[in-house]
Amino acid sequence: MTEELHGKKIAILATDGVERVELEEPRGALHGAGAETELVSLHTGQINARQMDIDPAGTFPVDKQVADAAVRDYDALLLPGGTMNPDQLRTDPDAVRFAREFMEAGKPVATICHGPWTLAEAGALSGRRLTSWPSIRTDLRNAGAEVVDEEVVVDDRLVSSRGPHDLPAFCNAVVREFTGALQPA
Template structure:
């Protein structure tokens, strides 16, 4: 039975393009079906471009711009993958600060495939057990994480998975973590990060 997250606002942070579409649409649907309110956040207004591997797919309307909204407006964060998507986001200061703020506030975060690159940039994986697309493993280990090869891993409110093949497990676990709410251990872990960015801006 799916956990009930009625009324919970869930931010989906993506770049303007390079998103692996299924890693956006399937978790989005899972949040909606559980009663949640998914919100598409990007670095600029307009529409974002989804991809099926290297081929352009659909576009999706942006609900909020990352520099104009903050983690305090949401109950959880989902980070879809794709190679170009997180690779771009980790160069955007507002996106890094937005992500780090969820950890400071103890809120659930779910990242799949290449998306943990953004977690590395936000310096929030130190001392955590995670998984990812195999090519991201070295970056995570160098950032202080313990990497394991499992379809889904949960550590103090952080959910990670490897590839689209793991989406069923990923979706179930992210909804479960959102239903559980804030994790004090998540916030304590963020407090121990010595060089982490500051929290996000308030949403208007």
């Protein structure tokens, strides 16, 4: 176990319908690097995860409701995908505000699959270069982003990836970029 992110607190913004592996694997990589994570969601209790958007895949306990969360309490943000999860987040004003404030603060943000939908709704993608699940790329372009089809894209503290098949590269990039961005100058 390494400790590059020891003492750092990472918010994971997700709700019901999150793709289990897209939350679980990056969270495990962050924990492996010494970070603390908190699951921030639309409601308290638990969120229901999915596998391939369809099959139930267990639950995750929520640490904090997004309406009560403050960006100043976190060092970075992880936005996992799944189709239903970000589709709900992007319609919630508190979730959109939370994502926008991370981007405005220049804090590191990592997103995978459909996760960038929330950033598009937040108006935070204009002029940014990223990748995503193929079905939302037009939405991201319409939000002003340059969208490419690559395993992982890093654009000034924004890390993005296409989907579950890219998780090994995504997890490595998230830890590397969060570590670099969060080290004292």
